[in-house]
Amino acid sequence: MTPLITGANRGIGLQVLQDYAARGDSPIGTARRQPPAVDGARWETLDVTDPASIRALADQLKGTALDLLVCNAALYLDKGQPLDDGYPPEMWAQMFATNVTGVFLTIQALLPNLRRAPSPKIAILSSMMASDERAPGKSYIYRASKAAVLNLGRNLSSDLAPEGIAVGIYHPGWVRTDMGGTAADLGVEQAAAGLIARFDALDMGNTGCFETWDGQPHPY
Numbered sequence: 001m002t003p004l005i006t007g008a009n010r011g012i013g014l015q016v017l018q019d020y021a022a023r024g025d026s027p028i029g030t031a032r033r034q035p036p037a038v039d040g041a042r043w044e045t046l047d048v049t050d051p052a053s054i055r056a057l058a059d060q061l062k063g064t065a066l067d068l069l070v071c072n073a074a075l076y077l078d079k080g081q082p083l084d085d086g087y088p089p090e091m092w093a094q095m096f097a098t099n100v101t102g103v104f105l106t107i108q109a110l111l112p113n114l115r116r117a118p119s120p121k122i123a124i125l126s127s128m129m130a131s132d133e134r135a136p137g138k139s140y141i142y143r144a145s146k147a148a149v150l151n152l153g154r155n156l157s158s159d160l161a162p163e164g165i166a167v168g169i170y171h172p173g174w175v176r177t178d179m180g181g182t183a184a185d186l187g188v189e190q191a192a193a194g195l196i197a198r199f200d201a202l203d204m205g206n207t208g209c210f211e212t213w214d215g216q217p218h219p220y
Contacts, residue, residue: 001025001026001067002025002027002028002064002067002068002117003020003027003067003068003069004029004044004061004066004068004069004070004110004113005017005020005027005028005030005070005072006030006046006048006071006072006073007030007031007048007072007073007074008027008030008031008035008072009035009036011175012072012125012175012188012191012192012195013029013072014029014188015188015189015191016070016072016195016196017029017041018041019193020041021038021039022040024040026042027042028041028042028044028061029041029043029044030043030045030046030057030073031043031045032046032047033045044057044060044061045057046073046106048073048097048098048102048103048106049094049098049101049102054102054105057109057110058109058112058113061110061113063116064116065113065116066110066114066116066117067118067119067120068120068121068199069106069107069110069113069114069120069121069122069123070123070125070199071103071106071107071149072125073098074125074145074146075094075098075099076095076142077091077094077095077141077142078091078095078139078141078142081138081139081140081141087141091141095142096141096144096148099145099146099148100149100152103124103152104152107156111165115163115165119164119166119203120164120165120166121165121166121167121168121202121203122165122166122167123167123169123170123195123199123202124152124169125169125170126146126147126149126150126153126169126170127142127146127171127172128212129142129143130143130149130171131218131219132220133219133220149169150210153167153169153208153210154167154169154208157207157208160207161204161207164204166202166204166206167207168198168199168202168206168207168208168209168211169208169209170195170210170212170213171210171211171213172191172195172213173186173190173194173214174186175191191213194212194214197215198213198215201215
């Protein structure tokens with residue numbers, strides 16, 4: 001199997017890449033620059049905020065079948081921003097460019113590669129912070145961007161169903177990474193193992209799902 005994981009140079013993305021390589025798959029990781037060496041993995045350059053970079057990746061992978069596209073690259077810059085004078089417009093633009101627009105443009109560019117695989121899948125990492133039912137406040141940009149990419153995934157699942165391309169949206173858990181912080185519940189190894197199990201279970205029977213890393217349905 002050939003999965004491609006965006007933003008695979010650290011954190012959950014790196015662990016997922018390493019786990020796929022360790023089990024004998026042929027994973028492709030993307031990074032903007034200087035990725036770490038991973039035995040059994042291939043690296044490609046990608047900045048999801050740069051349409052030219054996305055087009056270059058598509059050209060580089062022309063003719064390559066992708067069994068799975070994992071949209072993992074994301075930013076969380078607004079933690080701790082004050083409501084009265086925080087959340088500047090530039091931060092909204094930067095985070096949406098990565099967390100939403102970049103996801104869509106990457107999927108769009110790599111659809112030809114997915115169509116070459118027998119049972120292609122797209123996995124989008126959203127967050128519990130996307131949930132409309134759970135809205136405790138704060139982190140407005142991150143929450144809005146992850147809600148938007150959840151909506152994006154749900155709509156893509158409808159449009160791609162006639163082609164047999166399954167789309168799943170996932171909450172990876174609160175993970176001890178640069179983004180999640182040291183107080184988080186999960187290590188990257190546990191989160192990555194759970195996510196890979198979810199990706200393996202994704203098919204046309206559950207396309208459009210919003211699930212947690214350990215397989216629980218998540219409230220929308």
